[in-house]
Amino acid sequence: MKRPLIILTGPTAVGKTSLSIGLAKALGGEIVSADSMQVYRGMDIGTAKITKEQMQGIPHYLIDEMEPSEEFNVAVFQKRCKEAMETIYRRGKIPILVGGTGFYIQSVLYDINFCETEADSAYRDSLSAYAQKEGKAALHQKLRQADAASADRIHPNNVKKVIRALEYYHQTGQKISEHNERQRKKEAEYRFRYYVLSLPREVLYERIDRRVDQMREDGLTAEVQALLDSGCTRSMVSMQGLGYKEIIDALEGRDTLDHAFEKIKIETRHFAKRQFTWFRRERDVTWLHKEEFPDEDALLEYCISDCRKMLEE
Numbered sequence: 001m002k003r004p005l006i007i008l009t010g011p012t013a014v015g016k017t018s019l020s021i022g023l024a025k026a027l028g029g030e031i032v033s034a035d036s037m038q039v040y041r042g043m044d045i046g047t048a049k050i051t052k053e054q055m056q057g058i059p060h061y062l063i064d065e066m067e068p069s070e071e072f073n074v075a076v077f078q079k080r081c082k083e084a085m086e087t088i089y090r091r092g093k094i095p096i097l098v099g100g101t102g103f104y105i106q107s108v109l110y111d112i113n114f115c116e117t118e119a120d121s122a123y124r125d126s127l128s129a130y131a132q133k134e135g136k137a138a139l140h141q142k143l144r145q146a147d148a149a150s151a152d153r154i155h156p157n158n159v160k161k162v163i164r165a166l167e168y169y170h171q172t173g174q175k176i177s178e179h180n181e182r183q184r185k186k187e188a189e190y191r192f193r194y195y196v197l198s199l200p201r202e203v204l205y206e207r208i209d210r211r212v213d214q215m216r217e218d219g220l221t222a223e224v225q226a227l228l229d230s231g232c233t234r235s236m237v238s239m240q241g242l243g244y245k246e247i248i249d250a251l252e253g254r255d256t257l258d259h260a261f262e263k264i265k266i267e268t269r270h271f272a273k274r275q276f277t278w279f280r281r282e283r284d285v286t287w288l289h290k291e292e293f294p295d296e297d298a299l300l301e302y303c304i305s306d307c308r309k310m311l312e313e
Helices: 016-027 074-090 102-109 121-134 136-146 148-153 159-172 176-184 201-218 220-229 244-251 257-281 296-312
Strands: 003-009 029-033 094-098 190-198 286-289
Touching: 003 016, 003 102, 003 296, 016 029, 016 094, 016 296, 029 074, 074 094, 074 102, 102 190, 102 257, 121 136, 121 159, 136 148, 136 159, 148 176, 159 176, 190 296, 201 220, 201 257, 220 244, 244 257, 286 296
Parallel strands: 003 094, 003 190, 029 094, 190 286
Antiparallel strands: none
16 A cells, blocks of 8 residues: 655745645644755745744654755755655654655655766866856757757756756766656656645736745845855855845845845746746646635645545545
C-alpha cells in the first residue's frame, strides 16, 4: 500500500498558507515547506515566511533550518524532505508538502534521480569566464545549440542552470532535457492529491503588489542590510533570491529603493507566470480555481472531503 501524501502548491501570494493549516488540522497532517528560500534563517520578510502564530501549533519542516551561507538546491531539498516525511509517517501523521517550487515537489513525488556527474571545475570555470566576457545571452545560445529543449526551459539569466546543462552534455554526450523527461514519466511512489491553487491574473497581481508594499513597510530593506552586515554577499545562492538581489542593488548604489521595490513587483509577477506555466505541464494535478468557491471555508471543505476519499483508497 502506497503511503499518503498531500501537495498544495500554486504561484506566490495565491493563499497557500491558510489552506494548508486548515488541511493539517482536519486531517492530522504536518507541513513540509517546498520553498527554495524559507529554509534560510534570518530571511523572513522577503520570503513571506510563515510565522509561529500562523502555524497554529502545526509542526513545520524545512523552515529556518539553514544559514544563508549554505547552498540549498533541489538535491539537498529532496534528501531533507524525504527525511522529514519519514519522521511524519513515524508519528502517524500525513505529510503535506506546501510551496511554490514545482521542481522541488516533482523531485519528491516521482523520486527523481538527478544523475549527479563528477564536477568538472575546469570546464565549469571556462563557461563562467565565457559568460562574463561574451554575456549571458551568448552562453545561453551555446545551450540552445546543444540542447534546445533545455534552452527553452532555462532563462538566460539563470547562468548556474545553463552551465549545469552544458556540463551534463559535455560529460555524458546526452541532453539533460531528455534525462529529465525520462524522470518525469516515472510513477509516483505515493497515494496523493496534488492541488494547484489559482486566481485570476489581475487579482493575483494585485495581491502581489500589496504583499511587496507590506514587505517594504515591515522592513525588508533593514533585513537585507542586516544580512550583508552579518557577512552575506550577493554571490551567495540565498542572496540571489527574488527581493534580495534588488534591494542589494539599491543599498550598494546601483538603484534607488523606490525603483527596486517596483522591480520586485514586476519580477514577482513574471515569476508567478512562470510558476503557472510549470504547473500546467504537470500531470495528475487538481486545479483549485479560488474564484469558483464562495469563500475560503468552502474551498477548505472541498479539499478535506477530497483528501478523505484519497485516504480511503
